[in-house]
Each structure stands twice: as structure tokens, then as C-alpha cells.
Amino acid sequence: AQSVTQLDSHVSVSEGTPVLLRCNYSSSYSPSLFWYVQHPNKGLQLLLKYTSAATLVKGINGFEAEFKKSETSFHLTKPSAHMSDAAEYFCVVSDPGTGFQKLVFGTGTRLLVSP
């Protein structure tokens, strides 16, 4: 079965500094991987997705993630944090299951951004 492990439950950065949110995946075949963001009292928004094309994936709001098969990782990065980036981030793997796209969510990483 597919699974993802988010290595940090909380990450704290200062505004203007780089962001790194770590995710490792487990998959028996080539996975589809996603990062979703959830702002307080808001729904989930797709940041970016990897589906076996380019290994470096660019998403919205300046975020990007690199798929590294040798390390089974899909870490999310941003060069410079903004206060509005404070939110919960979920790494997600797609499990084809029984013919539909079943999403398996990581436990989430809460990003805190200080002035």
C-alpha cells in the first residue's frame, strides 16, 4: 500500500527565509505525489503535483518540490517565506486502488512564519 511520512509536525521560519517541508513516500510502483495546503478555516488547495514528468515541479505561490526516487522523497521548498504562507501542509500520494484515484494523506506539517 502507498503511504507518505511527513517528517516534521511543525516548522518555524522567519519571514524572508527559506522553507523546507520534508516528505518521504512508500510505493510499490511509480507514484503520483501532491502537496496540498490548508489555511485556517479554509478548504484544501492544491499546491503542486508530480505525475512522472519532470522531477522538479513548480507550483503556485513560489513553491516547488523535487521528486527523488533514490531517496523516496518529495520535499517542498520555497526560497523566501511570506507571512501568508502560515498554514498546514499535506503531502499526499495517489493509490490507484480499485480503478479510481484514492488519496493517502500524510499527517501534515504546520508552517509557522514569524515577522
Next chain:
Amino acid sequence: SAVISQKPSRDICQRGTSLTIQCQVDSQVTMMFWYRQQPGQSLTLIATANQGSEATYESGFVIDKFPISRPNLTFSTLTVSNMSPEDSSIYLCSVEGRAETQYFGPGTRLLVL
């Protein structure tokens, strides 16, 4: 991308009662999904709903507790039956778009007293 709305956005309910959550999509979709997000937790898939067929439930979730309807290609409901405080969660619906992308509704925040 699909635009999804949910009703109600939040509710406070008494134990033993039932609540039906509605999910409306602005386009026709084949598959709709219902998730639960317990306080401070990640999302867990409850069931998958195809139009015209019975919903498919994940392990740990049963139809008697979470009956689902899917009357057409733009609408679904999830009922949380005989509620207890442990059912206090955010319930989200999602739809499958193109290229393996799922779009989520804003969620229904349920508190059971």
C-alpha cells in the same frame, strides 16, 4: 478546476441526532469522495460515491453510520447518523478532475455535544 460548495459550513448538534451534509459541484463529475478530518489530524477517506451505484466505503466506515446519496452527476450527500462527540470533525467532499487532481470543498465543521 471545479468549484465545490458544502452546506452547512458548520453545525453544533446533540448526541444521538443525525446531520446531512450536502456537496454541490459546478460541473458534472463521475466520482465524488467524502473525507473526515478529526481535530488536529489528517484527512481520512470515508467513501467513494459514483452516480447510480452504491457508495464504496473504506475500512472502518459503514453505511449505517455514514449513508451517502449520489442522485446525479453534480450532487452528493453524506449523513452522519446517531452522532456522538467522537464524530466531531471536519467533513470534506472532493471530486476528481483532470490529470489525477482532486478538488476539495470548503468543509463542514461539526461539533457534537
